[in-house]
Amino acid sequence: MKSFVVHTGLVAPLDRANVDTDAIIPKQFLKSIKRSGFGPNLFDAWRYLDKGEPGMDNTRRPLNPDFVLNAERYRGASVLLARKNFGCGSSREHAPWALDDYGFRCVIAPSFADIFFANCFKNGLLPLVLTESKMDRLFAEAAAFPGYRLTIDLPRQRVVKPDGEEWEFDVDPFRKDCLLNGWDDIGLTLRHADKIRAFEMARRAEQPWLFG
Amino acid sequence: MTGRTLYDKLWDSHVVHAEEDGTALIYIDRHLVHEVTSPQAYEGLRLAGRKPWRTDSIVATADHNTPTRDWAQGIADPVSRMQVETLDANIAASGAKAYFPFRDTRQGIVHVIGPENGATLPGMTVVCGDSHTSTHGAFACLSTGIGTSEVEHVMATQCLLQNKTKNMLVRVDGQLPFGCTAKDIALAVIGKIGTAGGTGHAIEFGGSTIRALSMEGRMTVCNMAIEAGARAGMVAADETTVAYLRGRPFAPKGEMFERAAAYWRTLVSDPDAKFDRVVELNAGEIKPQVTWGTSPEMVTTIEGRVPDPDKERDPARREGIERALVYMGLTPDTAIKDIRIDKVFIGSCTNSRIEDLRAAAWVVQRLGKRVAPGIKVAMVVPGSGLVKRQAESEGLDKVFVAAGFEWREPGCSMCLAMNDDRLEPGERCASTSNRNFEGRQGTGGRTHLVSPAMAAAAAIEGHFVDVRQLA
Numbered sequence: 001m002k003s004f005v006v007h008t009g010l011v012a013p014l015d016r017a018n019v020d021t022d023a024i025i026p027k028q029f030l031k032s033i034k035r036s037g038f039g040p041n042l043f044d045a046w047r048y049l050d051k052g053e054p055g056m057d058n059t060r061r062p063l064n065p066d067f068v069l070n071a072e073r074y075r076g077a078s079v080l081l082a083r084k085n086f087g088c089g090s091s092r093e094h095a096p097w098a099l100d101d102y103g104f105r106c107v108i109a110p111s112f113a114d115i116f117f118a119n120c121f122k123n124g125l126l127p128l129v130l131t132e133s134k135m136d137r138l139f140a141e142a143a144a145f146p147g148y149r150l151t152i153d154l155p156r157q158r159v160v161k162p163d164g165e166e167w168e169f170d171v172d173p174f175r176k177d178c179l180l181n182g183w184d185d186i187g188l189t190l191r192h193a194d195k196i197r198a199f200e201m202a203r204r205a206e207q208p209w210l211f212g
Numbered sequence: 213m214t215g216r217t218l219y220d221k222l223w224d225s226h227v228v229h230a231e232e233d234g235t236a237l238i239y240i241d242r243h244l245v246h247e248v249t250s251p252q253a254y255e256g257l258r259l260a261g262r263k264p265w266r267t268d269s270i271v272a273t274a275d276h277n278t279p280t281r282d283w284a285q286g287i288a289d290p291v292s293r294m295q296v297e298t299l300d301a302n303i304a305a306s307g308a309k310a311y312f313p314f315r316d317t318r319q320g321i322v323h324v325i326g327p328e329n330g331a332t333l334p335g336m337t338v339v340c341g342d343s344h345t346s347t348h349g350a351f352a353c354l355s356t357g358i359g360t361s362e363v364e365h366v367m368a369t370q371c372l373l374q375n376k377t378k379n380m381l382v383r384v385d386g387q388l389p390f391g392c393t394a395k396d397i398a399l400a401v402i403g404k405i406g407t408a409g410g411t412g413h414a415i416e417f418g419g420s421t422i423r424a425l426s427m428e429g430r431m432t433v434c435n436m437a438i439e440a441g442a443r444a445g446m447v448a449a450d451e452t453t454v455a456y457l458r459g460r461p462f463a464p465k466g467e468m469f470e471r472a473a474a475y476w477r478t479l480v481s482d483p484d485a486k487f488d489r490v491v492e493l494n495a496g497e498i499k500p501q502v503t504w505g506t507s508p509e510m511v512t513t514i515e516g517r518v519p520d521p522d523k524e525r526d527p528a529r530r531e532g533i534e535r536a537l538v539y540m541g542l543t544p545d546t547a548i549k550d551i552r553i554d555k556v557f558i559g560s561c562t563n564s565r566i567e568d569l570r571a572a573a574w575v576v577q578r579l580g581k582r583v584a585p586g587i588k589v590a591m592v593v594p595g596s597g598l599v600k601r602q603a604e605s606e607g608l609d610k611v612f613v614a615a616g617f618e619w620r621e622p623g624c625s626m627c628l629a630m631n632d633d634r635l636e637p638g639e640r641c642a643s644t645s646n647r648n649f650e651g652r653q654g655t656g657g658r659t660h661l662v663s664p665a666m667a668a669a670a671a672i673e674g675h676f677v678d679v680r681q682l683a
């Protein structure tokens with residue numbers, strides 16, 4: 001998994017509450033055999049004017065000029081501002097995969113849906129919670145100043161604004177450790193590789209019919 | 213030390229490492245793989261530069277997307293074909309203990325081929341990227357369905373991160389009446405405890421009725437444990453288990469088999485084991501079950517009627533019933549026997565084994581008539597190539613075909629309608645599968661879950677009938 005330490009990036013504001021996983025990545029794209037390549041279909045129904053199907057050349061599709069991510073000033077954004085209950089809906093991991101593939105490294109919102117929140121950490125994406133009033137300020141400032149960037153300093157647990165102001169945020173220590181080191185669940189489990197091997201050898205001796 | 217349940221024993225014997233908060237790394241003995249939930253896992257391994265930990269734990273097949281007829285023409289739908297071909301390529305690249313690809317003589321539904329090949333053995337932990345993995349618990353296994361990230365995790369580490377659940381015992385005692393089957397037990401249990409009844413629990417099915425079931429019947433019961441909300445269902449090992457496994461291709465042989473069997477016989481709950489919850493059923497009171505709604509708990513008996521929402525006092529339940537009846541196109545108080553159907557599906561990992569097909573064929577012969585004129589299609593989809601050949605050697609295919617049923621190639625088929633077998637909007641189906649959710653068998657399709665005998669009888673008569681009358 002990608003590690004996350006200090007990230008500075010352009011901010012894009014998505015001013016809607018209850019954005020669900022089907023909105024993040026519509027279900028017709030889930031038949032894919034890949035975990036990457038979902039970026040062009042992130043927020044597909046909002047982003048394009050036509051109906052998206054797998055296999056289309058997305059570069060030729062008509063863009064919805066009113067959708068925030070299509071505005072020139074937000075091109076290349078890597079920090080997403082969102083409203084409450086972001087990521088509600090299904091448990092499928094395609095939603096964080098799509099955000100990550102698009103280029104987002106951090107989503108800041110007043111609250112997230114549980115499973116989505118956990119899935120983000122599994123996929124190297126930092127979901128960060130700030131109060132509604134702080135969110136209001138970020139939305140206002142991002143709209144007012146083109147090129148508005150934020151620095152997310154995970155070791156110090158600070159959001160650093162362009163004016164130098166710093167806001168503290170909470171993060172579970174274990175998840176913080178995983179992100180800082182780029183450990184995914186697999187990486188963590190493999191720290192016990194010797195134990196797994198020892199267990200396996202004992203098992204092979206006791207129940208040889210389970211092997212081979 | 214106080215007694216341990218079967219689940220406790222299976223759990224204890226697989227803990228590789230436990231964190232302070234109770235999260236444990238559980239060693240996985242058998243990993244069953246199919247085409248739908250594996251491609252991203254294989255890709256994830258490749259992207260991270262990781263290799264599968266132990267490929268000889270993997271047994272794979274293609275089942276969800278495969279067509280059930282015209283096999284010579286391959287898979288027409290390009291998206292389905294791509295998934296199946298991706299599995300072919302992944303197995304070719306990284307290996308497996310066994311792979312039964314599309315059109316292989318031993319291909320079939322993943323939960324049918326594991327047991328019939330002896331790839332599912334007592335005392336194992338079995339996982340698969342599919343919720344009905346609970347089926348394998350019939351062999352005194354700890355078996356759970358997992359998500360794609362977990363499929364990758366198991367491939368890379370041979371372990372799964374798990375928290376131990378509570379213990380629940382469902383005890384069924386007494387003689388099942390004629391015409392009632394394991395499917396009726398499963399639906400009756402769900403009707404009693406609800407689809408959330410087993411949440412947070414591993415269910416052990418016990419009691420004299422369960423002991424008297426064949427392995428096929430036990431698999432049917434464990435298969436539906438997930439519909440009762442439990443992540444795992446299981447049955448203690450006994451002589452029925454041992455006898456079933458003797459001679460299966462991947463089961464141990466000779467002296468090793470006896471050694472294994474001696475261990476398997478210890479896979480039972482201790483007499484003084486404590487269960488967090490016990491539910492009891494009297495088998496003698498079980499009647500043929502038919503679901504009327506859009507959740508497996510919306511079930512009644514063949515003698516029953518469609519419920520009247522006005523008689524339900526709980527407003528949430530009332531609304532649930534109303535919504536289900538609208539979707540199902542049913543009027544309150546309609547007798548179940550008066551519900552006419554359009555299609556019949558005999559198959560799925562719940563009911564596509566040889567015993568299921570025998571029961572259905574017996575009903576067809578006993579009624580001695582052809583499929584009712586109003587039925588658009590009545591299909592029998594064996595669970596695997598081996599089941600299909602066994603059935604053909606017993607002449608069951610001829611019984612079905614002569615009566616107007618379609619005899620298909622093995623696969624998941626209309627259980628979830630990922631291939632061409634599906635219900636059209638509004639069509640009503642008597643189905644031996646496990647889920648009657650909205651759209652499960654095709655957008656707008658209406659599913660009634662029943663046993664194979666009940667499905668066969670409904671096909672012949674065009675509406676639900678009481679198979680107990682055939683005694």
Ligand code: SF4
Pocket residue numbers: 275276321322323342344560561562623624627628645646
């Ligand atoms: S038969 Fe149905 S429930 Fe069973 S594995 Fe296939 S799709 Fe899933």
